[in-house]
Amino acid sequence: MGPLKLIPLDDVVVFPGMPVRLPLDLGGDTRVLLVPRHGNGYAKVGVVAEVSSTGRRRNRGATSLVALHRAVPGAANEDRDGVLRVEVDERPDVTPPPVQTKDLEREYRAVVEEILELRGDDGRISAFVRSITAPGTLADTAGYAPDLNYAQKVELLQTLDVVERLTLALRLQQERLAELQVRKRIREDVESGAQKQQRDYFLRQQMDAIRKELGQNEGSVAEEYRNKIAAAGMPDTVKAQAERELSRFERIGDSNAEASMIRTYLDWLLAVPWAKRSDERLDPRHAREVLDAEHAGLQDVKRRITEYLAVRKLRAERGLADDRRSGAILTLIGPPGTGKTSIGESIARATGRQFVRMSLGGVRDEAEIRGHRRTYIGALPGRLVRALRDAGTMNPVILLDEVDKLGADWRGDPSAALLEVLDPAQNHTFQDHYLDVPIDLSHVLFIATANVAETIPAPLLDRMEVIPFDGYTTDEKLAIGRGYLWPRQVERNGLRDDDVTVTDDVLRRIISDYTREAGVRQLERQLGTVLRKAATVVATGESPAPIVIDTRAVTDALGRPKFHHEAASRTAVPGVATGLAVTGVGGDVLFVEAAAMAGKSGLVLTGQLGDVMKESARIALTYVRSHARELELDERAFDGREFHLHVPAGAIPKDGPSAGVTMVTALASLLTHRPVKSTVGMTGEVTLQGRVLPIGGLKQKVLAAHAAGLTEVILPERNEPDLDDVPKEVRDQMRFHPVGSVDQVLALALEPAPAAAAMAA
Ligand SMILES: Nc1ncnc2c1ncn2[C@@H]1O[C@H](COP(=O)(O)OP(=O)(O)OP(=O)(O)O)[C@@H](O)[C@H]1O
Ligand SMILES: [Mg+2]
Secondary structure (H helix, E strand, O other), rough: OOOOEEEEEEOOOOOOEEEEEEEOOOOOEEEEEEEEOOOOOEOOOOOEEEEOOOOOOOOOOEEEEEEEEEEEEEEEEEEEOOOEEEEEEEEOOOOOOHHHHHHHHHHHHHHHHHHHHHHOOOOHHHHHHHHOHHHHHHHHHHHHOOOOHHHHHHHHHOOOOOHHHHHHHHHHHHHHHHHHHHHHHHHHHHHHEEEHHHHHHHHHHHHHHHHHHOOOOHHHHHHHHHHHHHHOOOOOOHHHHHHHHHHHHHHHHOOOOOHHHHHHHHHHHHHOOOOOOOOOOOOOHHHHHHHHHHOOHHHHHHHHHHHHHHHHHHHHHOOOOOOOOOOOOOEEEEOOOOOOHHHHHHHHHHHHHOOEEOOOOOOHHHHHHHHHOOEEEOOOOOHHHHHHHHHHOOEEEEEEEEEOOOOEEEEOOOOHHHHHHHHOOOOHHOOOOOOOOEOOOOOOOOEEEEEOOOOHHHHHHHHEEEEEEOOOOHHHHHHHHHHHHEEEEEEHOOOOOOHHEEHHHHHHHHHHHHOOOOOHHHHHHHHHHHHHHHHHHHOOOOOOOOOEEEEHHHHHHHOOOOOOOHHHHOOOOOOOOEEEEOOOEEEEEEEEEEEEEEOOOOEEEEOEOOOHHHHHHHHHHHHHHHOOOOOOOEEEEEEEEEEEEEEEOOOOOEOOOHHHHHHHHHHHOOOOOOOOOOOOEEOOOEOOOOEEEEEHHHHHHHHHHHHHHEEEEEHHHHHHHHHHOOHHHHHHOOOOEEEOOOOOHHHHHHHHHHHHHHHHO
């Protein structure tokens, strides 16, 4: 193909597949090169376009063409007629293997579908997009987007590599989608805000009519506000602001729509309990009594809370200002159902303060916490102001529930607002965007709760005094069940204390066979189910009270036991080892399985493992392989064999390095044909040299091992001091093996070799 006629397109970008109409007669040329141009700058890539079969005939002085594929212009020359012609390097798309584009394509299509939905497509465009199968062509559909600018389109055109182009197209479409979503949200906000204001206005009009009937007039509305403002005990700056707004209100008259906004504002300003405070009771001994009365166990937690209150009391008595350290906020971190929220309430009762819970789960917008500015239609104060209103005092306990579920996005980072709220140096002049006056939050006792520390924004975590809630032992659950959950459920189900009885043994069975959790929520639910059944029996008079809940009654109500101690059956074959882990819901046991098969040497990993866990698996295999001699393995055992490690409960993502020793043990067990002892659970990170490094969450892991019926735990020696945190009753029932190296682990964990066992027998 010779040089093609070059046709510049000013500020227009044509993509392959698009039809084009040029207001030109092309003479004898059937193919041309179309290149986008802006000013004097040409794009580096153009498209080859072909005159369509009907193109020339029908249009005089104009030509219809179809763009075929990309091409890169080369050397240019004028031909005899003075027409610019260029050499072209034609670059039709090279379609990459599907694995490289599959995910991108799927994502791209999903984003486009969403955009079309937001734009209200009648189905034609989405049918068109669905009809496209080639990934390069799919990426080019972004070129049709009306709100892409010239530079973005040129960039798309110039991206010759299909995978890169699809990635770029996806990014551009994602940006469009985000923008469309913002627009939609703003529209909705405006609509709902406007509706509310209209409604308020309408109601006020009615109220005024009623007032007039009653012989009151506008003056008395203002009068009413004036009295309320005078009585509110506002700080001077706030009072001045309130009076300013009030006189503005009087000036413009009540029938104005603006007046309605001012009144809403004044109502909010008056809703803040400026001068109200509960008499705080900073008596650590009394606090301890309240905590003890409402919660079983949790000795550490209660002690730390009492100490915290004692320090506050001393500082208050001695007139010491809160400094940054002493102002650190109490943060209760632990698995679900361990009593964090409920102890927060107890703290409020113990100190004689009001209690408000502020759930932060899913809060992604700074305005949720701080409010919207008044210029924003339908603006409201943020959650803190609302919390103060709900509390009715300036010194409540505010429980910031689920700080670990706080999000952040384009609407601003809510954790930045929280940071200011929690900083004693700043929080006496907290500014809500809506109220726009300083609010003193320094007398609020903030307590935060979270399930895990990892996802709490770091600057926040830095301000926090963490109190871990690690979960309960079976004995503690029994005490909580007996002392709190059982009586509560008895009452909820309309029963009296003497209507039903249950023995500790049966309660224990419910705990171990029907629940598996660090906290006590499932337990409470199961007790509820059992008692509902009992209530039915009493109500129908089927049998006379008292009803005894025995194992039969439990199976009747709850079905067959849901949980078994599986360690014994799982580890009966070589290649399975019992590890201990911490997940979002507390400690748990997990079984690592190893298998080998003929194949090319390598390692396959399954069970949704995170990157760190995958690395541990590689380290484990390398370690076993390089220490084959010491493990009395035939080095040939590795040749031509592929190893597979699986961590079941495949649907739950897992990560962290602490399964290292478990993986080594599973592999060693497989290769030596020595099963792992069924009573042993283990945790620890391994290095290539076979050293065992410390891990986190030991207490939660030990509690899980204990609940799962294991009696021995292998742990890194550097974690030995953490055993002090494990409740004594559990410590007494288990044996702990602190180790420094992998060979110690294997010596402890593996059953004797089959040969040795046979000889011993
Ligand atoms: N030590 C305890 N003594 C008495 N009751 C308890 C104890 N621990 C938990 N409970 C009860 O268990 C239930 C669940 O506790 P709570 O709602 O406080 O859990 P949580 O730790 O806040 O969980 P989440 O992380 O899911 O919010 C509550 O009804 C609480 O009263
Ligand atoms: Mg809670």
